[in-house]
Amino acid sequence: MNAPLPATTTAETAPTGATTPLVRHFRQMLLWPLRIIGQSKAVHSAKYWELLENPGAGCPWQQVADEFGDPKNFQERHYKEFITFLPYVQRFLYGESASRNGQVGYGQSPIRVFRRSDIARMRVQLDTTTPPLVLELAHVDLYFFYDIDIIILVVEFFANDLPLVLVEDVLFKVGRAYPGFWEANGQGGQCPYRVEWLGASGETLAVSDYENREKYLAFTCEHRSPNICAHWEYLLRPLALYHGEREGLIAYRQIEYHRMPLLAYLSFNDPEELTRGDFARLALITKAGPSDALPYSAKELRRFEHHYCYDKFWEPGNPALTSRYLCCGHAFVVVGKASQPFFVNAETGLLGQFRHQYFLVNLIAHFQKSALMLFSEWLVVAISQLHVHDLDSVRDFKREIRRILATFLRFTERYWFHEVSNQAQVRDLFRLLTQHLNTDRMYQDVSASVKDMNQYLDSDSQRRQANTVVRLTVVTTLGLIATVSTGFLGMNLFDFTGESLLVKALIFGMVLTPTILLVNYAVAHSKVLSDFLEALADRDLSWWQRTKIFLRIWWPPPPRKN
Known part of the structure; x- marks a missing residue:
């Protein structure tokens, strides 16, 4: 130099x-x-x-x-640079060496x-x-x-x-x-x-x-x-x-x-x-x-x-x-x-600080801004490729959002700092730099977007689970009728034990076919049937009101006009 x-x-x-x-x-x-x-x-x-x-x-x-390899090459400038930063920033910039028992804490x-x-x-x-x-x-x-x-x-x-x-x-x-x-x-x-x-x-x-x-x-x-x-x-x-x-x-x-x-x-x-x-x-x-x-x-x-x-x-x-x-x-x-x-002074003076401490302060701030812009771009790409009616697209969207969320959490714990030093001058200059870069607002915006998308995925999963529970409830209720019926048939009311295998197979098919049709029909109309079961349990409704809700299975009400 x-x-x-x-x-x-x-x-x-x-x-x-x-x-x-x-x-x-x-x-x-x-x-x-x-x-x-x-x-x-x-x-x-x-x-x-x-x-x-x-x-x-x-x-x-x-x-x-x-510079942390050979102590003979470790100079006062390196020491002054190291102690400028807070411990968690030191681990980010320089890593952590092994302890006496050979274990490494934070790592490289x-x-x-x-x-x-x-x-x-x-x-x-x-x-x-x-x-x-x-x-x-x-x-x-x-x-x-x-x-x-x-x-x-x-x-x-x-x-x-x-x-x-x-x-x-x-x-x-x-x-x-x-x-x-x-x-x-x-x-x-x-x-x-x-x-x-x-x-x-x-x-x-x-x-x-x-x-x-x-x-x-x-x-x-x-x-x-x-x-x-x-x-x-x-x-x-x-x-x-x-x-x-x-x-x-x-x-x-x-x-x-x-x-x-x-x-x-x-x-x-x-x-x-x-x-x-x-x-x-x-x-x-x-x-x-x-x-x-x-x-x-x-x-x-x-x-x-x-x-x-x-x-x-x-x-x-x-x-x-x-x-x-x-x-x-x-x-x-x-x-x-x-x-x-x-x-x-290029070693311990302001020129040396400019080339090392202040350079690292700027490197951290601009890296944080770039990373936040990258997260924002990832989110835009993920939402732009989402097609809600395409199951594969929805699955890929969920997987990508989970990946972004996991990466953002690791970024927050590893790279995101509001303070880098307790030294007044370095602390003040980092604040001035990040204020102009507006990284705090960018972080809040990205964090809110990631959390909103993750919350959407959670609510969507809960909605799907709730719909599944409704369908299973309706099918179980109607299946109870079929179970009672078949159980009643099994109470020696009809004795088919002496019939041939072909007759037994025909009888089994005659029972199985309407049962399958009933289950499919119940799943297809589970929403209306669920409304009917809820109305049936409501004592404040008259039987005519319950009947009208039941008839919606075949004659749904016309859609409302805006």
Whole structure:
């Protein structure tokens, strides 16, 4: 990792002609949640990462071992990161080791991380009029989660000494999975003009194709799903886009929209030089613009500081309070002073916390949101495939709802947290992040939907059982008459013991046939017969009223008109 350069008083000229502050160290992380599409609905895999453990030669992804193996490699940074979180979050992130007697409590962490190291840099040309910008790649990781069909791609890159307007443009344009529209010159709207993945020796490994308008239109028209840009498709190999032409070990598809959530770290010589417009652009990730103008109307931003800024360590004029946190849900941005040792310390300082503690806080929040969106999508698919008059469809619907309910219960116990830390700053920032992501409301909505569907299944089963009991009661009542009759015949009133076998068989058939017909007739009219039996037991009804209810068996009343 390259450390930030020493602070200077350099400033460059923005395209608008106004001076712009210089970002001494810029670091950005992209978090791209994706949904895994299983190959078979009947078989659900809880460990999709196993498909990457032995994929054969040529797979760039290798599993990352955690820091809890050799105590010699366990540093103070790892310790500080670990104790930041509450115990149940620690077990989620790091698992639990075996005790002295060899027993394991919670077990291993449900997270598996795979990393590719063949890509060293990203070359970005933001516009046709600007020269390419080379950004160093720190990590390209893929996060898997046990029992949940969600993966998160994490790409971390950095650079030093960039004008603020250029950084704003990078934040706004880089991290687009596909273009939302196209400019008049054919460039993808609000996307970089060109993105290249570069190898360690500088060779080009993959190039973006945001300008290929026909590709995106044709794919969406055919599959009713968006395509993704070529350089992102390359980065995820051997995983393959669902509906794509190329087959892969694991199929994935979009679960949110085309802008990837991000984290950003910016150090300045003097962060107090930033205007309210600069902070608004960084917090809300808008287009680059002049510092003396707001990105939105003053009315829209009248409560900007209250909603999007965490100013516990920010006070202009106070040299001890120069760090500001900005959060809109989609983005988490840290701004501070490059000359402050704690802010730029990559091990135990704020830069190290940004890359580890705050990254994990964002990872948890965005994973929770993606998982809840996945549950919602599962429910929609299940209810859309239900045909109430098709017994096979009803059976499949019940089975799918039971599976979703069981998975949701496991998600709640394993992955759902309202609090992740008792440290005030981490706790407050997690609350601010989840408030903007609205995950609490999403959880309540999904929980209510799952419970409503499960309650519907229970009530439907109870209704079916009640109908079965009614039918059995009617058949039993009428069968009592047949039993008494046959029992009476068996009281030596008719002596058929001396008859031949053929005569006995004929007599048995003569009794069996009307009995079968009677039972079938009783089942077919069990509802009306049940009403008649209930009326027969009601002493408040006259015999004529009981008779009319009995006659409904053959002459049901006409349906009511609305």
